[in-house]
Every structure is written in C-alpha cells, then in structure tokens.
Amino acid sequence: MICPGCQASFEDTEGPIHPYMLSAPACWATYGRILATEYTDYRLMRQHRLTVDTYAVQHPGINTRAARRSVGVHLSRLYLLLERGWPIERANEAALAINRFKDQCEWLVPPSMLGTLSVIDVAGAPARDSASLNDAAIEDHEARVKDWAASVWSA
Numbered sequence: 001m002i003c004p005g006c007q008a009s010f011e012d013t014e015g016p017i018h019p020y021m022l023s024a025p026a027c028w029a030t031y032g033r034i035l036a037t038e039y040t041d042y043r044l045m046r047q048h049r050l051t052v053d054t055y056a057v058q059h060p061g062i063n064t065r066a067a068r069r070s071v072g073v074h075l076s077r078l079y080l081l082l083e084r085g086w087p088i089e090r091a092n093e094a095a096l097a098i099n100r101f102k103d104q105c106e107w108l109v110p111p112s113m114l115g116t117l118s119v120i121d122v123a124g125a126p127a128r129d130s131a132s133l134n135d136a137a138i139e140d141h142e143a144r145v146k147d148w149a150a151s152v153w154s155a
C-alpha cells in the first residue's frame with residue numbers, strides 16, 4: 001500500500017490512522033514506533049519536535065480546519081529550525097506564539113512530492129531497545145531525523 005502522505009510503500013495492513021493527517025495504517029504505526037523509541041531515552045528527545053513536525057508536514061491531509069492549523073504550526077517550526085537555524089527551545093517558544101494565530105492559517109496546496117525520505121528511513125535503523133541505545137545509536141537516530149526533515153522541507 002502506498003501511503004497517501006509520504007508516498008512510501010508499506011505492507012497492506014488494517015489499523016488506526018490519524019483523524020486528519022492522512023496516512024497508511026502501517027505508516028502511522030511506524031511513526032508510533034519512532035515516537036516510542038524517542039521516549040525511551042531523554043537524549044532522543046532533542047529531536048522529538050523535529051520528528052513530530054516532519055511527520056505532520058509530510059502528511060498534511062486535506063483542506064480542513066484541523067489540517068490547516070496543524071500544518072501551519074508545524075511548517076512554521078520547521079522553517080525556524082531549518083531555515084533560520086534557531087535552537088529548538090527558541091523555536092518551541094515561537095511555536096507557542098504562532099499557535100495563538102493557528103485559526104488564521106490558510107491551506108497551502110501540498111507539493112506533488114513531499115520529500116524523498118519518510119518514516120521508513122528513520123525506522124530503518126538497526127533494531128534497538130532501551131538497553132542498547134549507545135551514543136552511536138543516538139547519533140544515528142538524530143542524523144536520520146535531520147535528513148528526513150531536510151528532505152521534507154526541501155519539497
């Protein structure tokens with residue numbers, strides 16, 4: 001099955017999806033596993049917002065109020081992080097301010113291609129559990145998230 005958001009190919013499975021970020025069930029499940037991995041070690045949380053923003057922007061859904069609000073805020077933080085080079089703390093504070101104006105976000109027609117990387121590229125790291133998250137695994141995860149975010153932003 002091709003995910004309607006990231007266009008990545010996934011096994012055709014049943015399961016939950018996000019209410020307005022359109023995705024294949026297996027894509028949504030893969031994203032959930034990435035989040036679970038990030039929650040296992042505080043060091044992975046350095047890139048957590050980037051993970052969330054990237055997934056949301058790559059899976060914009062359709063022109064609904066919720067989707068406009070979501071994409072507007074997540075796209076704004078990606079801009080601040082990737083174009084302006086702001087530290088995550090400053091970008092988070094700005095996102096809180098931007099969030100107050102989220103109802104004014106207009107629908108932006110998504111590009112025909114939403115990046116060359118997807119959650120598969122982040123999840124494709126060697127299997128890890130909380131006991132095996134050494135420094136190299138942390139650095140690998142962070143690099144994969146950054147590459148994914150850059151790919152989505154460039155689209």
